Amino acid sequence: xxxxxxxxxxxxxxxxxxxxxxxxxxxxxxxxxxxxxxxxxxxxxxxxxxxxxxxxxxxxxxxxxxxxxxxxxxxxxxxxxxxxxxxxxxxxxxxxxxxxxxxxxxxxxxxxxxxxxxxxxxxxxxxxxxxxxxxxxxxxxxxxxxxxxxxxxxxxxxxxxxxxxxxxxxxxxxxxxxxxxxxxxxxxxxxxxxxxxxxxxxxxxxxxxxxxxxxxxxxxxxxxxxxxxxxxxxxxxxxxxxxxxxxxxxxxxxxxxxxxxxxxxxxxxxxxxxxxxxxxxxxxxxxxxxxxxxxxxxxxxxxxxxxxxxxxxxxxxxxxxxxxxxxxxxxxxxxxxxxxxxxxxxxxxxxxxxxxxxxxxxxxxxxxxxxxxxxxxxxxxxxxxxxxxxxxxxxxxxxxxxxxxxxxxxxxxxxxxxxxxxxxxxxxxxxxxxxxxxxxxxxxxxxxxxxxxxxxxxxxxxxxxxxxxxxxxxxxxxxxxxxxxxxxxxxxxxxxxxxxxxxxxxxxxxxxxxxxxxxxxxxxxxxxxxxxxxxxxxxxxxxxxxxxxxxxxxxxxxxxxxxxxxxxxxxxxxxxxxxxxxxxxxxxxxxxxxxxxxxxxxxxxxxxxxxxxxxxxxxxxxxxxxxxxx
Amino acid sequence: xxxxxxxxxxxxxxxxxxxxxxxxxxxxxxxxxxxxxxxxxxxxxxxxxxxxxxxxxxxxxxxxxxxxxxxxxxxxxxxxxxxxxxxxxxxxxxxxxxxxxx
Numbered sequence: 001x002x003x004x005x006x007x008x009x010x011x012x013x014x015x016x017x018x019x020x021x022x023x024x025x026x027x028x029x030x031x032x033x034x035x036x037x038x039x040x041x042x043x044x045x046x047x048x049x050x051x052x053x054x055x056x057x058x059x060x061x062x063x064x065x066x067x068x069x070x071x072x073x074x075x076x077x078x079x080x081x082x083x084x085x086x087x088x089x090x091x092x093x094x095x096x097x098x099x100x101x102x103x104x105x106x107x108x109x110x111x112x113x114x115x116x117x118x119x120x121x122x123x124x125x126x127x128x129x130x131x132x133x134x135x136x137x138x139x140x141x142x143x144x145x146x147x148x149x150x151x152x153x154x155x156x157x158x159x160x161x162x163x164x165x166x167x168x169x170x171x172x173x174x175x176x177x178x179x180x181x182x183x184x185x186x187x188x189x190x191x192x193x194x195x196x197x198x199x200x201x202x203x204x205x206x207x208x209x210x211x212x213x214x215x216x217x218x219x220x221x222x223x224x225x226x227x228x229x230x231x232x233x234x235x236x237x238x239x240x241x242x243x244x245x246x247x248x249x250x251x252x253x254x255x256x257x258x259x260x261x262x263x264x265x266x267x268x269x270x271x272x273x274x275x276x277x278x279x280x281x282x283x284x285x286x287x288x289x290x291x292x293x294x295x296x297x298x299x300x301x302x303x304x305x306x307x308x309x310x311x312x313x314x315x316x317x318x319x320x321x322x323x324x325x326x327x328x329x330x331x332x333x334x335x336x337x338x339x340x341x342x343x344x345x346x347x348x349x350x351x352x353x354x355x356x357x358x359x360x361x362x363x364x365x366x367x368x369x370x371x372x373x374x375x376x377x378x379x380x381x382x383x384x385x386x387x388x389x390x391x392x393x394x395x396x397x398x399x400x401x402x403x404x405x406x407x408x409x410x411x412x413x414x415x416x417x418x419x420x421x422x423x424x425x426x427x428x429x430x431x432x433x434x435x436x437x438x439x440x441x442x443x444x445x446x447x448x449x450x451x452x453x454x455x456x457x458x459x460x461x462x463x464x465x466x467x468x469x470x471x472x473x474x475x476x477x478x479x480x481x482x483x484x485x486x487x488x489x490x491x492x493x494x495x496x497x498x499x500x501x502x503x504x505x506x507x508x509x510x511x512x513x514x515x516x517x518x519x520x521x522x523x524x525x526x527x528x529x530x531x532x533x534x535x536x537x538x539x540x541x542x543x544x545x546x547x548x549x550x551x552x553x554x555x556x557x558x559x560x561x562x563x564x565x566x567x568x569x570x571x572x573x574x575x576x577x578x579x580x581x582x583x584x585x586x587x588x589x590x591x592x593x594x595x596x597x598x599x600x601x602x603x604x605x606x607x608x609x610x611x612x613x614x615x616x617x618x619x620x621x622x623x624x625x626x627x628x629x630x
Numbered sequence: 631x632x633x634x635x636x637x638x639x640x641x642x643x644x645x646x647x648x649x650x651x652x653x654x655x656x657x658x659x660x661x662x663x664x665x666x667x668x669x670x671x672x673x674x675x676x677x678x679x680x681x682x683x684x685x686x687x688x689x690x691x692x693x694x695x696x697x698x699x700x701x702x703x704x705x706x707x708x709x710x711x712x713x714x715x716x717x718x719x720x721x722x723x724x725x726x727x728x729x730x731x732x
Contacts, residue, residue, distance in 0.1 A: 606728060607727060607728035608724075608725055608728050609660075609663070609724040609725070609727060610654065610655055610656075610658070610724065610725070613651075613654045613655055614655055617651055617655070
């Protein structure tokens, strides 16, 4: 019974969007807040009810609700249908749950903004599109949601559109994700023409029957889907839009990074993991992309000044972890990390929002400091979030999710020493840039006065998300530390457990201790560098090699400059060159010849009768001469 | 009956035609232009008559009758136009109509 509420989950935020978008300026702020946050809240409640119904209805592992058939063209009949299995259930709960707390926070956070209604309308549409994406039972509907979140990210990153940079960041995000979207669309065409359907489950079954593992078609299809995922999830080489996407308000960043948008790529790969299993080389690429992105973003995060950009790079690097997990076939570990990441990353962004608002729009960490006593709730929740992000052992949820990935990157059959080393280095980097931020913002001398303190509606989401960042990890405990596998067991029907290579289990405890040390070591190192020896990092950054490296990392490994040189500037040059439209010249030349001929001929129309008679006589003579002599 | 050689008559007709044409081209008085047209028509008629006599065929004379009838009609229309022209421009100079651009 409760399962039938499923359609309400995406429909409610979309309805909220419609109400807010169509209402014009007539609604009071209280009504806007009630509709905006309420619709997502009720959606979260119904998602919870659906979840309870789903668990009770076990062992039925899936549930499909067809709302209507979208269109019928021969055998191709995509439906607006929602597909519920453990994977989409987890995604749905996280999107609505975290999304609701972000909305709740925004009610107070955005109260002074003149675009209050527009903000909530776009946020609701964002959540609605993400839910459509997550629940879609065919790739076409998924693509609809996929494009929808792209649109909403554009609208929300450029929310304060009066500043030109924000508009630029929004366009950049849109264009970069479009590149991936195009690859995804081509992938869908390939799947449709080869297998004749876009229904995900049929597609997976069909692919397995029709294509042998490692053959050309699944490899091409998986590559194209990966292209889409890389664009949306901000992975190498399309990750440069995400740091600029910080132009939007903090709740938007929280929504983009935690609940919606960037995790869509992870979801897409997990959803189509059977297809990816048929293309082992692409899976290897997924792992490599994840590992590389994680490291690059980690180094970049280490040198940023803008507090939100640090978090942006941390998101890129954490999604890199998820890609790494997907690449080695640890599907459920990736989704587990996604869930935990959603909690602590939303928490961190919301905390950063409080800090930025408290310091009157100050983004530079070097102008912050000593906020520990002034914003106690924010400090403690932010500390918990940072702990989870750095995977502080045993107490935080991040440890359980990340440790699983680090371990499986070595132990899984596709894993290996290199991937494990990258994951471990990533863990050290994560601890370092995270706690660099914590020390800079909350410790040390006070540099900017606090002007605004958060109220209740801001504190509640912070506390709830902080609690989740602590306890959510306890549903999946590794062997030797409780040995509890509720999460991966639950997902097992949708995502098969990773195959661990023989003989590597014995190492698990040792590796866990190493990853614990990596996390704590990173924190200790940054403590020594920032707190104990205050001038050290500045001296390092000022030395010749250090300055160059600093600049290089600061600019995100120069990728922006590279793309600017490689693509943007040639394109602009081409546009400049073609400003006078050379191809059009041929056609305007034709028009010119016509007009000139017309002018010449109209000159002969002098109105002089004798001239006309002369013309007639001359013509007659000419024609007769031609007849006679030729 | 004296028979004139065909070529001489045709030369006369051609000379008349060219005279008429030259008259149209050089005269500005519109009445003289009309007269020149008559001369050209008669040159054509002379050529018809001569050809009819040469081949003993009545068609040449019939054609000349047609030309005469056509010339009469043309002159009536032409004179009416000239009267209108004179009313409008108070002159018989054909170049004065050069202002009629459209």
